[in-house]
Amino acid sequence: MTARPKKSLGIVPGAGAARMVEDIVGCKWSLTVLALVRDGVNRPGAMEHAVPGLSAKVLNERLRKLQRFGILAKTSYPEVPPRVEYALTPFGRKFVGVLDEVETLERELTTGSAPRPRSS
C-alpha cells in the first residue's frame, strides 16, 4: 500500500480531472504537444517543424485546449517578430505526472501482467 493516508477515494462522480485525463489520453496530438513542451520545444513554429503531420490548425486547437485546462501557460514577448512560448503550469506538471502513471498502468494491462479488462 502507499504511504498516503487512507480515507480518500472520495472523488466526486464525473470529476473534471478524470475527464481531462481521458480527454488528453484519447488525443494523440495533445499527448504529442505535451511531450514537446516537456522536452523544451516551447514555440509553436518549432513544434510544427518537429512533428511531421502536425498542422498549424490542429496544433493551435490543442494549444488552446491545454491552456483552457490550465495545463499550459502562454507567454507572449513583445518582440519583432513577436515571440510566443508555451510552458507547463504547476498544475500541468502534476497533470503530466498522472499521465505518466496512467501510462504505467496501461503498460501493465498490455503486457498482460494484469488481467485484460473486458467491457461491462
Place this chain on the structure above:
Amino acid sequence: MTARPKKSLGIVPGAGAARMVEDIVGCKWSLTVLALVRDGVNRPGAMEHAVPGLSAKVLNERLRKLQRFGILAKTSYPEVPPRVEYALTPFGRKFVGVLDEVETLERELTTGSAPRPRSS
C-alpha cells in the same frame, strides 16, 4: 519536473487504463467499494452493512466489474458457511494510487488553484 525519464507520454489513444480510471471515478459505488477494501472491509456482507444505501445487487455488480478490470481478486474459503473475501491485486494497488493522484488534481481544480476547465 519529476525524476522520471523523459520521452514517455506515448500512451496509445483510447488507452484502456484511462478509460478504466474514468469509469471508476465516474461511479460512486465503485469508489466506495475500493475505499472499503482498502480499509480492510473485505467481505461482501460487511460491505453491505457498512454502507447505507448499498444494495447486494449493486455491490455484486461493482465487485464483478472490479474483478474483471483486474483491480480486485476474489478468494473463496470452503467453510460452512462459505466465506468470500476481496482484496486489491498488485495492479489494483497501483490503480488506486493513480485514483489518489486524480483526486489531488481534482482538489486543485475545485479549489481554484488551477483555472477552471471549460468544455471544448
